[in-house]
Amino acid sequence: MGLRELKKQQMRERIGDTAWRLFAERGFDRVTVVEVARAAQVSEATVFNYFPTKEDLFYSRFEALGEQLVEAVRTRPPGESALAAFRRRLLATSGLLARVEAGDTTALTRLRTVNRMIADSPALQSREQRALTACVDALCGALAAESAAPDDDVMARVAADALFGVHRALIAHVRRRVLSDEEPARLATEVRQLAERAFELLEDGLRDYGVGRRS
Known part of the structure; x- marks a missing residue:
């Protein structure tokens, strides 16, 4: 990555992280793009250059993780399956869940605020589904x-849907748990265990998929 591309990436992350922090603290509807720009110390036009809509700002972290999952599969070492690479990257993710498990009550409040915003907003739910679809499409393409096999576009679609299906199911599980009345003190461990079980469920069918296909 060149210096210019690195600076653009850093700026995008800076704006996205700032927006996500404000959304988590105050709610999606109570934060304006102008306020995000001011907090990130950039112009409003700069924000829109990187994020055409406010919903794009909200999902910047989510989409970054999706891109990282696809990249982990795309750049996996020879001999590693697509499933193994996807699982390795997904299980390396912790974020707010790890902080909640460590007893950070602020992290739990933010996690609940963000998920409540999504649960209460059809627009955000729709944007989330579009983001997931884009991730599946990217993984399918990769x-x-x-392979040049005639039916590989179908097999690739099946594999991509299955792998991101695990991610989608875990997102839904976390949302249900953090919006319930119970205290999800061990949610990070619970999610990791569920992820392991989900990948085990897929393993017989996908265990050898993609092995030996990269040189």
């Missing part, structure tokens, strides 16, 4: 590009 997998299909590895």
Whole structure:
């Protein structure tokens, strides 16, 4: 990555992180793009250059993780399956869940605020589904590009849907748990265990998919 690209990436992350912090503290509807720009110390036009809509700002972290999952599969070492690479990257993610498990009550409040915003907003739910679909499409393209087999576009779609299906199911589980009345003190451990079980469920079918296809 060149210096210019690195600076653009850093600026995008800075704006996205600032917006996400404000959304988590005050709620999606109570934060304006102008306020995000002011907090990030950039112009409003700069924010819109990186994020065309306010919903794009909200999902910047979510989409970054999706891109990282796809990249983990795309750059996996020879001999590693697509499933193993996807699982390795997903299980390396902790974020707010790890802080909640460590007893950080502020992290739990933010986690609940963010998920309540999504649960209460059809627009955000729709944007989340579009983001997931884009991630599946990207992973499907990466997998299909590895082979010239006539039916590989179909197999790649099946594999991409299955792998991101685990991610989607875990997101839904976390949302249900943090919005309930119970205290999810061990939610990070619970999610990791559920992820392991989910990947085990897929493993017989996908264990050898993509092995030996990258040189």
